Amino acid sequence: MPIIESVAVCSAAVPLERVTSFSTRTVTTRHYGLVKVRSTDGVEGIGFCYVGSVAGELLTVAVEQLLAPVLIGKDSYAVEGLWKAMYEEALLHGRAGTVMRALSILDIALWDLNARTHGLPLHKYLGAHELDTVPAYASGGYYLEGKTPEKLGEEMASYAGMGFRAVKMKGGRLSPQQEERRVKAAREAVGADVELMIDMNNGWSDLTQALQHVRRIEQFDPYFIEEPFSPDDVDNHARLARATRIPLATGEIGYGRWYHKELLDKGAAAILQTDAAVCGGITEWCKIAATAASHGVVMCPHWFHDLHAPLVAATPNARYVEYFWDDQVLNFRRLVDRQLSHRNGRIQLHDTPGLGFCFDEQQVAKYGQWQRIA
Ligand SMILES: [Mg+2]
Numbered sequence: 001m002p003i004i005e006s007v008a009v010c011s012a013a014v015p016l017e018r019v020t021s022f023s024t025r026t027v028t029t030r031h032y033g034l035v036k037v038r039s040t041d042g043v044e045g046i047g048f049c050y051v052g053s054v055a056g057e058l059l060t061v062a063v064e065q066l067l068a069p070v071l072i073g074k075d076s077y078a079v080e081g082l083w084k085a086m087y088e089e090a091l092l093h094g095r096a097g098t099v100m101r102a103l104s105i106l107d108i109a110l111w112d113l114n115a116r117t118h119g120l121p122l123h124k125y126l127g128a129h130e131l132d133t134v135p136a137y138a139s140g141g142y143y144l145e146g147k148t149p150e151k152l153g154e155e156m157a158s159y160a161g162m163g164f165r166a167v168k169m170k171g172g173r174l175s176p177q178q179e180e181r182r183v184k185a186a187r188e189a190v191g192a193d194v195e196l197m198i199d200m201n202n203g204w205s206d207l208t209q210a211l212q213h214v215r216r217i218e219q220f221d222p223y224f225i226e227e228p229f230s231p232d233d234v235d236n237h238a239r240l241a242r243a244t245r246i247p248l249a250t251g252e253i254g255y256g257r258w259y260h261k262e263l264l265d266k267g268a269a270a271i272l273q274t275d276a277a278v279c280g281g282i283t284e285w286c287k288i289a290a291t292a293a294s295h296g297v298v299m300c301p302h303w304f305h306d307l308h309a310p311l312v313a314a315t316p317n318a319r320y321v322e323y324f325w326d327d328q329v330l331n332f333r334r335l336v337d338r339q340l341s342h343r344n345g346r347i348q349l350h351d352t353p354g355l356g357f358c359f360d361e362q363q364v365a366k367y368g369q370w371q372r373i374a
């Protein structure tokens with residue numbers, strides 16, 4: 001019986017090589033929360049998340065003082081019970097945001113630990129739907145100094161050239177006219193057969209503003225528009241969904257089964273982008289995906305492809321993994337010792353136990369320091 005012996009936590013601040021912007025934010029450094037959960041069998045599971053551009057130490061405190069004490073000395077197979085115990089501990093401190101991210105990555109580490117204990121890759125441990133590869137879309141199209149619509153088009157076409165049948169760009173930062181030029185350039189560059197998605201990153205504040213944009217970009221037939229409003233403005237998502245034929249995708253900053261149920265009940269999303277490192281870990285992600293299936297809604301999880309490829313492989317109503325082909329924007333790639341490969345728009349799964357990779361400790365040491373709780 002594997003008993004949880006220790007938990008280690010690290011906040012790693014990794015600077016971006018180029019200052020990068022999306023609708024309302026500009027990023028120079030990314031803070032990542034990393035955990036390792038070790039059992040008395042000598043097996044270690046890992047978890048990781050993004051904690052924004054500042055104050056990554058908040059996560060370290062949540063793990064150290066609030067959540068790791070719940071896990072130490074417990075049976076690692078009691079995943080649901082440990083989730084509930086951590087959630088009760090988090091109740092007053094943060095059912096969303098950094099405390100929920102801390103809970104999420106400890107839950108991910110438990111799944112990874114248990115899959116490694118059994119010698120099974122995570123997608124098979126979860127009950128695979130796809131065994132070898134999963135479909136992915138190429139994510140990019142950020143705002144950079146001097147990046148014209150033509151250059152954006154070239155970037156999008158380069159992903160199509162690598163074999164991706166779906167690509168995503170950023171939107172929502174400039175005027176409706178300027179954004180129309182960007183979307184037009186991207187559509188013309190990739191052609192009619194490649195799905196094009198546009199991520200607004202909560203850039204619009206009201207329905208009128210959203211419609212000024214949407215009416216101009218409907219003609220370019222996007223597969224979806226992502227996060228048009230603040231995540232808490234569920235009613236405006238529902239209103240916009242009724243006002244446009246473009247499907248809406250959201251949920252990447254959403255937490256817990258109850259928030260996602262509200263999105264589904266109100267018809268606020270046709271695609272859920274729930275992130276296991278944000279919403280409450282793999283345990284909660286699977287519950288949300290099952291509810292989405294009951295509503296006929298597909299999952300296209302946000303961000304970390306390393307984490308989400310096995311989840312998409314184990315979920316019949318999952319459509320795509322979001323894939324970042326280099327380490328410029330998703331610079332977390334620098335912190336792990338193995339990269340997933342892609343071919344013809346599909347990510348290759350592997351048969352290595354658990355998540356199938358570890359932290360690159362030399363790299364992690366450049367950006368942060370481990371603290372061990374036992
Ligand atoms: Mg997004």
